[in-house]
Amino acid sequence: MLKLSFSGWLQCRLATDPDPTDDPRGVSGWTYALAGEPDLDRVIRTQPLGATIRPFGPTVDVRVRRVSVGDQEIDRHPLQSASVVLLSGGAFEGRNGIASEDTEEPIFPFHLRVENGGIRLERQFRDISTGEWKFQKSDGVEVNNDAVREAGIDNPDELVPRRIASLQERLAQTADSLERLQLQTRLRHLAARGLGPVPAFIGLRYRYTLDGPWLLVSDPQHELAGTVGSSAWVFTAWIGCWDGDALCGFMTGELTMPFVSRVFSLV
Amino acid sequence: MRYRRALATTPTKNISFGPLRTSVRLDTREELINGLQEAIQIEHGLMLQYLFAAVSCKRHVREGVTEEEAEVIRQWEAGILGVARDEMAHLATACNLVTAVGGSPDFNRPNFPQEAHRWFPFGFQLERLGTESLNRFVRAESPKPTLLALSARDIAPDPIEFDYVGELYGLIGNGFRNLVPDDPITKQPDSQAEATLFIGRPDAQDASDWSANLTIPSITNRRAAEAAITFIVEQGEGNSAGQTGSHFDTFSTIAREHEQRTSARPGFTPSRNVMKNPLTRRHRDAGIGFNLIESSTLAHPTAELFNHVYASALLLLMQFFDPAGETPDQRQVLQDTARRVMSGLVRPLAEVLTTLPATTDPRGPTAGPPFELYGVLKLPAHPRARFIILSERFAAAAAETQRLWKTGGPSVARLEFLHRNCVLVRETLVAAQAS
Numbered sequence: 001m002l003k004l005s006f007s008g009w010l011q012c013r014l015a016t017d018p019d020p021t022d023d024p025r026g027v028s029g030w031t032y033a034l035a036g037e038p039d040l041d042r043v044i045r046t047q048p049l050g051a052t053i054r055p056f057g058p059t060v061d062v063r064v065r066r067v068s069v070g071d072q073e074i075d076r077h078p079l080q081s082a083s084v085v086l087l088s089g090g091a092f093e094g095r096n097g098i099a100s101e102d103t104e105e106p107i108f109p110f111h112l113r114v115e116n117g118g119i120r121l122e123r124q125f126r127d128i129s130t131g132e133w134k135f136q137k138s139d140g141v142e143v144n145n146d147a148v149r150e151a152g153i154d155n156p157d158e159l160v161p162r163r164i165a166s167l168q169e170r171l172a173q174t175a176d177s178l179e180r181l182q183l184q185t186r187l188r189h190l191a192a193r194g195l196g197p198v199p200a201f202i203g204l205r206y207r208y209t210l211d212g213p214w215l216l217v218s219d220p221q222h223e224l225a226g227t228v229g230s231s232a233w234v235f236t237a238w239i240g241c242w243d244g245d246a247l248c249g250f251m252t253g254e255l256t257m258p259f260v261s262r263v264f265s266l267v
Numbered sequence: 268m269r270y271r272r273a274l275a276t277t278p279t280k281n282i283s284f285g286p287l288r289t290s291v292r293l294d295t296r297e298e299l300i301n302g303l304q305e306a307i308q309i310e311h312g313l314m315l316q317y318l319f320a321a322v323s324c325k326r327h328v329r330e331g332v333t334e335e336e337a338e339v340i341r342q343w344e345a346g347i348l349g350v351a352r353d354e355m356a357h358l359a360t361a362c363n364l365v366t367a368v369g370g371s372p373d374f375n376r377p378n379f380p381q382e383a384h385r386w387f388p389f390g391f392q393l394e395r396l397g398t399e400s401l402n403r404f405v406r407a408e409s410p411k412p413t414l415l416a417l418s419a420r421d422i423a424p425d426p427i428e429f430d431y432v433g434e435l436y437g438l439i440g441n442g443f444r445n446l447v448p449d450d451p452i453t454k455q456p457d458s459q460a461e462a463t464l465f466i467g468r469p470d471a472q473d474a475s476d477w478s479a480n481l482t483i484p485s486i487t488n489r490r491a492a493e494a495a496i497t498f499i500v501e502q503g504e505g506n507s508a509g510q511t512g513s514h515f516d517t518f519s520t521i522a523r524e525h526e527q528r529t530s531a532r533p534g535f536t537p538s539r540n541v542m543k544n545p546l547t548r549r550h551r552d553a554g555i556g557f558n559l560i561e562s563s564t565l566a567h568p569t570a571e572l573f574n575h576v577y578a579s580a581l582l583l584l585m586q587f588f589d590p591a592g593e594t595p596d597q598r599q600v601l602q603d604t605a606r607r608v609m610s611g612l613v614r615p616l617a618e619v620l621t622t623l624p625a626t627t628d629p630r631g632p633t634a635g636p637p638f639e640l641y642g643v644l645k646l647p648a649h650p651r652a653r654f655i656i657l658s659e660r661f662a663a664a665a666a667e668t669q670r671l672w673k674t675g676g677p678s679v680a681r682l683e684f685l686h687r688n689c690v691l692v693r694e695t696l697v698a699a700q701a702s
Contacts, residue, residue, distance in 0.1 A: 018352065020615040022684045025326050027341055028348045035334035096611035097603060098691045181335055 002069055002228065002259035004114060006084045007150055007252035008062035010239070011051045013040045014092060014247075017102075021095045030196050030244045032189070034182045042091040044107065046084055046251070054186070056166040057246025058151075064114065069226075069261055078223040082116035084255075088124070093135065103141045103204060109133035110208055112235060114255065118221050121257070123233055124214035138204040144238050144252075148201050151241045151250040156200040163245060164190050186245055196244030203240020206253070210235060229258030293442030296464065298424045300370040302439045305427050306361040308376045309435065312391045313407055314354035315379075315638045320404070321347040322617040323395035323538040323635060330539065339528070340537045343396065343521045350408075350514045355609075357499045359483045362588045363472040364439070364495065367465050367486035371589045374581040375644050378553040379637070380544040385554050388430045392556070393545065393635060395538040398529070401522040407432060408514040410504040433500045440496040447489040456489040464489075471590055475602065542625045542632040546639060547571050558625070558632075565675050566623035566634035569682075572667045573616045574639045576689075579660045580608045585646055586653050593650045600699040604692060611688045612664075619681050654700030658693050665689035 015021055016029035024039035026032030033040050037052050045051045046062035053060065062084040067077035074080075086107065093099045093108035100106060110125035110133070125134045153159065164187060171183040211232040219228075237253030293299050324344040325332050332340065362372040381391040389407055394400040410433060429435045447460040465487055474485045484495045505513035528535050544557040547570050560567050583605035587598055617636035625634040646653055668689055672682035 018348070018610050020610055020618075022615060022681060025341065027321075028345045028352075032341070035338055095607075095688055095691065097607045098611045098688050098695075178334060181338060185338055 002224075002226075002257050003067070004064045004079060004082070004255045005066040005068075005253075006062055006064045006114075006255065007147075007250070008046065008084070009058035009060050009151070009248050010044055010046045010062055010086075010251050011053075011060045011246070011248050012042070012044045012092060013052060014042045015040050017096055030189075030193050031247055032185075034185055036178050036182065042089075044086050044090050044092065046086055052247075054182075054246050055170060056163055057243060058248045058250070060248065062251055064116075069259060078119055079114065079116050079121075082114045082119070085113045085115065087111040087113055087122075099135075100137050104137040105204070106135055106137045107206065107208075108135055110136075110210075110235075112210070112255070117223070118219070119223055120216060120218040121228060122216040123210045124212075125208050125210050126212055126214050128212040134208075136208060138206050140205060141202055142205040142238060143201050144203055144240060145201050147203065147238055147250060147252045148241060150252055151200075153200055153241060159200070159243075160190055160194045163195075190245055193244065196242050198240070198242045200241045203238045203249075206235070206237045206239070208235045209233075224259075226259050226261035229260065231258050233257040292445050293425070293427075293438055294445040295424065296368060296446070298427075299368055299439065299442045299446060299464075300365055301424050302427055302435065302442060303361055303365040303368075303370065304373060306435055306439060307358060307365065307372055307374070309387060309432060310354050310358040310361055311374065311376055312381075312387070313432075314351050314358065315636075316391060316393060316400070316407075317347050317351040317354065317404065318614070318617065319393040319541075319635055319638075320396040320400045320538070321351065322614065323541040323621050325537060325539060331536070336528070336532075336535065336537070339524070343524070343537065346517050346521055347396070347404075350517055353502055353514065356483050357502070359473050360486075360495050360499060363483065363486045364492055366467040366471050366588065367469075367492065369466040372585070374585050375640065378546070378550040378639055380554050380556045382554045382556065388428075392543065393638065394543050395541040395635070396525075397536070397538060398522075398525065401518060401525060404518040405515065405522055408503045408518055410510075410515065433504050436496045436500045440493055443489050443492045443496075461488050470595075471588070473588065473602070539621050540632045541621050541635040545570065545620075545625060545635050545637045547574065547637060548639075550639065560625045560634050560637070561627055563627060564624055564634070565671070565679065566620060566625050568667070569616070569620055569623060569671060569675075569679065570634055570637050570639075572664065572671065573613075573620060573636050574641065575660065575667070576608065576612050576616060576664050577636070577638055578640060578644060579657065579664065580605055580613055581640075581644055582646065582653075582657060582660070583608065585644060586650075586657070589646065591646075591648055591650055591653070593653075594702070596702060597650065597654075597699050600695060604695055608692060612685055612692070615681060615685055619679060623678060651700060654696055658696045658700065661689050661693035661696060665693060 013033065014031060015023035015026045016031045019027055019029040026040060045060060048060050051060045064079050064082040064084065067074050067079050088109045088111040090107050090109055090111060092105040094102065094105040113120060113122040126132060127134050148156065167183050167187050171180060174180060209232050215230055217228045234256045235253065237251055239249050239251045241250035293302050321344050324340050325337065328334055328337060365372050377386050379391055379393045381387060383390040390403065392403065409431065429438065446464050447456045449455060450457045469485060469487055472485050473483055475483065484491060486492050486495060503514045505515055510516045525537065542558050545560050546553065546557045547560055547567055560570050583601050587601040587605060590598060620634045620636050623634050625632050647656065665686055668682045668686035671679050672686055
């Protein structure tokens with residue numbers, strides 16, 4: 001078994017209730033597009049490409065932090081620091097509660113890629129009998145203080161005052177009218193609503209079993225020193241620490257897959 | 268019909284709705300229900316007018332506003348939508364009040380437009396955000412300078428006349444006190460009169476906050492009714508301590524800022540060129556001043572789709588507030604679905620309409636949500652039939668959103684997303700019927 005433990009910040013620029021989920025700018029919810037930013041698009045981005053980064057927000061970058069083969073953690077594994085990417089426009093599919101209740105939103109469609117150098121592992125979450133994208137709700141809400149620490153948040157209570165101080169300092173320095181407008185808008189929302197309605201330690205738990213033929217394993221240089229199997233891969237993750245100011249959340253989890261090692265035989 | 272002196276002698280411990288200048292009051296169940304039904308129509312109508320103005324707001328710099336103006340307009344839109352949501356809570360509270368005294372809420376209302384004094388004391392117009400609409404909103408939410416005047420009749424209920432929303436609620440509040448007077452010894456509401464008046468099923472009332480932090484109290488006695496009415500009036504007009512945060516204050520502030528912006532930059536327009544009082548067809552009950560969306564435009568079938576979805580949302584609310592044997596789980600589905608349809612279908616469809624030309628003239632106005640009722644909304648007597656009708660309506664909406672999105676081009680691309688919403692709502696209702 002090959003186990004990849006990953007974590008990092010993602011961005012999802014999604015309008016929130018009572019705005020329509022497909023609202024392009026955000027009006028009455030707690031998320032919004034700033035002046036000069038592109039329209040909201042609902043897409044979950046785990047890498048900086050395509051993300052709309054706001055100053056003083058987290059760095060969007062979900063990566064593999066630890067790799068284990070069997071029970072053994074492998075240092076300097078070729079998948080160490082691999083990027084974890086959601087493809088096919090995966091989004092939290094809530095639709096104002098029409099598709100799923102708050103806290104049950106699935107990631108839909110779910111299409112995962114782990115990539116480092118020439119190695120690429122990719123799988124889609126589809127129904128094995130119909131081929132349609134699978135719609136599987138989250139397993140619900142879970143408190144995870146370890147994840148909060150892993151996200152680098154020592155004291156959640158200090159997040160908003162610190163962010164406000166940083167934005168105010170920047171506002172005092174810049175003469176750029178668009179940047180000033182963006183900073184002022186963020187400051188107004190932070191003062192009124194903080195980072196949003198959900199405490200940092202509350203997140204959604206996911207467990208998706210990925211099977212079927214919709215997978216890609218590419219290892220042209222045989223760096224993995226073994227073979228990744230095509231039977232079920234299991235993706236588990238916790239997503240929380242919602243930052244409504246930066247439109248970011250923190251994800252931590254594991255991807256496990258069958259693996260036949262040339263060194264360790266079947267593990 | 269009983270004639271009494273004004274309530275100046277009512278113990279001061281009670282909530283006051285202001286001095287009365289009339290000797291005629293609501294003092295029968297029928298009159299009270301009529302007054303509350305009037306309140307339901309008014310809250311409903313106000314909510315739609317506010318929603319219309321909100322969805323007319325410009326969103327992008329490509330619509331002829333600066334980034335800074337777009338941000339201000341967003342704040343105005345948010346403020347107006349916030350008031351519209353409060354009106355939804357007022358509507359739900361008025362429904363609880365009418366249910367509490369043995370009535371059942373009716374969501375039928377005359378079609379737009381309605382000129383002042385034809386149906387209501389003030390005009391009901393669907394109009395884009397601008398000076399005229401803001402002035403009307405301020406007027407609708409302004410504190411009452413005068414009081415009700417009613418004429419008396421015998422067996423027939425008194426006609427309900429008022430100039431301000433707060434006046435109507437004052438009338439209703441005093442009506443509750445007329446029908447449940449204080450016990451002269453305990454100075455508390457007469458318990459026997461209270462039991463006689465509050466005959467509605469408490470579990471038929473709406474006691475949730477619609478997941479939106481709205482205040483919707485259950486009404487089981489006179490004190491609760493008076494408190495609910497006071498809350499509605501104060502949220503609209505403000506109270507003796509001031510008007511900060513009231514709807515009147517919100518609209519007055521937006522109107523003032525709008526005037527300043529317009530003076531500072533002539534030509535500044537916060538809203539799209541949305542047709543005033545758009546309709547897809549003529550209606551006998553509509554007043555003067557309507558405009559027909561041209562039938563050859565894409566806006567026409569889209570507006571008809573909108574009206575269909577809006578009426579379906581009203582049917583959901585009617586079924587929720589007037590249960591005929593639905594289980595608690597089914598009622599929860601009805602409430603959840605009504606709220607979700609409003610956010611996930613009614614509002615986005617309304618926004619789409621404000622971007623679609625309403626005429627074949629390229630310089631002409633765009634359409635807007637007509638909120639038309641094509642006939643009297645009525646529920647069948649049995650829950651199963653009710654759910655079947657609702658499911659059919661959302662199946663039809665799903666088919667039409669799909670047809671329009673596939674044939675209408677990029678201007679209605681958003682309908683692809685909304686089509687899926689219609690499909691999912693139908694599935695939810697089918698499942699609820701079977702449960």
